[in-house]
Amino acid sequence: MWVRNAWYVAAWTHELGAGQVVARSIINEPLALYRTQDGTPVVFEDRCCHRFAPLSMGRVEQDDLRCMYHGLKFAPDGRCVEIPGQKLIPHSACVRRFPALERGSWLWVWMGEPAQADPALVPPSIALDDPGYCLKAGQLDYAADYQLIDDNLLDLSHLSYAHEKTLGLGAPQWADERPRIIGLERGVRVQRWLQNQVRGYLRNGTFDMWSTYDFLVPGIFLLRTAWYPVGTAERLQLKPPADPPLFLRCDEQAVTPTTARTSRYFYATGARSNDITPPQVDKMFAVVEAAFREDKAIIEAQQLVLDRDPQRRMLPTSFDAGPTQFRRILEGLVAREMAPAPPVAAQAE
Ligand code: FES
Numbered sequence: 390m391w392v393r394n395a396w397y398v399a400a401w402t403h404e405l406g407a408g409q410v411v412a413r414s415i416i417n418e419p420l421a422l423y424r425t426q427d428g429t430p431v432v433f434e435d436r437c438c439h440r441f442a443p444l445s446m447g448r449v450e451q452d453d454l455r456c457m458y459h460g461l462k463f464a465p466d467g468r469c470v471e472i473p474g475q476k477l478i479p480h481s482a483c484v485r486r487f488p489a490l491e492r493g494s495w496l497w498v499w500m501g502e503p504a505q506a507d508p509a510l511v512p513p514s515i516a517l518d519d520p521g522y523c524l525k526a527g528q529l530d531y532a533a534d535y536q537l538i539d540d541n542l543l544d545l546s547h548l549s550y551a552h553e554k555t556l557g558l559g560a561p562q563w564a565d566e567r568p569r570i571i572g573l574e575r576g577v578r579v580q581r582w583l584q585n586q587v588r589g590y591l592r593n594g595t596f597d598m599w600s601t602y603d604f605l606v607p608g609i610f611l612l613r614t615a616w617y618p619v620g621t622a623e624r625l626q627l628k629p630p631a632d633p634p635l636f637l638r639c640d641e642q643a644v645t646p647t648t649a650r651t652s653r654y655f656y657a658t659g660a661r662s663n664d665i666t667p668p669q670v671d672k673m674f675a676v677v678e679a680a681f682r683e684d685k686a687i688i689e690a691q692q693l694v695l696d697r698d699p700q701r702r703m704l705p706t707s708f709d710a711g712p713t714q715f716r717r718i719l720e721g722l723v724a725r726e727m728a729p730a731p732p733v734a735a736q737a738e
């Protein structure tokens with residue numbers, strides 16, 4: 390199940406160089422990505438309209454993309470502008486173009502109705518070159534349905550077990566205390582205090598940590614972890630803090646379904662530039678990548694178990710509130726997309 394009318398992360402912007410054509414797949418749609426001369430990203434269906442050769446095997450020529458089978462050339466709007474050896478170019482000679490834009494170091498593609506591609510719906514992630522932050526980025530391919538990865542990010546109680554030696558080290562509270570979940574228009578906000586957390590690998594000491602993230606359609610995870618002196622959570626009676634934190638950690642992640650059973654996971658981790666040095670970010674990143682290997686191992690194994698008997702019902706616990714709410718949002722959006730268009734009102738005589 391996937392929403393079409395959503396911005397999906399296709400790539401880190403640095404993955405698409407000038408003159409390059411990159412093949413990607415999003416919600417089972419093969420795509421060919423390239424840039425025009427001014428750097429504008431163009432995303433086509435990865436299929437030439439002539440005899441269906443992949444356009445990702447094509448060549449960039451100024452602003453256009455030429456299919457390197459028989460040479461048809463396509464302008465950035467998808468119209469065929471040249472057929473070698475033929476003067477007449479039929480109207481039907483075109484390829485599908487998907488709306489695309491770059492923001493926050495991600496290249497986003499709108500997979501649905503182009504007229505609904507509203508740039509205001511792009512989630513607000515931090516760019517890797519933002520001078521206010523020091524971040525490091527990576528990506529990982531999964532042999533699993535993207536919804537299992539979404540579920541994982543919507544229920545961080547797994548940190549205490551799946552990541553007991555990495556991200557959850559010394560933090561059993563992840564599994565002991567339920568977060569507050571706030572509904573958003575296209576997602577959920579998940580917040581909690583973790584008190585008396587011992588932190589050794591960045592700053593020695595014990596802190597109260599305020600963890601808050603927005604999880605937005607289709608699978609965008611924007612986490613901020615703010616560290617405060619011990620006693621802050623109690624003083625605020627577990628309400629959200631307004632004071633500037635001692636340290637602010639940032640995690641930006643995007644889950645993109647590539648096919649029904651494969652996904653790509655994009656991630657960046659770091660902190661405010663004033664809080665951290667690049668070697669410390671490297672250290673943090675190593676822990677994060679070790680944790681993501683743990684997630685991948687358990688989620689891909691979970692997918693195999695699920696596929697053996699897809700009819701079996703899962704047993705929900707109180708920690709499933711986040712995944713359940715988010716799946717309902719996705720189901721609602723998918724149902725709206727599938728609904729037949731309302732009949733056109735008869736004109737008054
Ligand atoms: S398949 Fe593309 S030009 Fe023939």
Ligand SMILES: [Fe+2]
Binds near residue numbers: 541551552680684
């Ligand atoms: Fe995890």
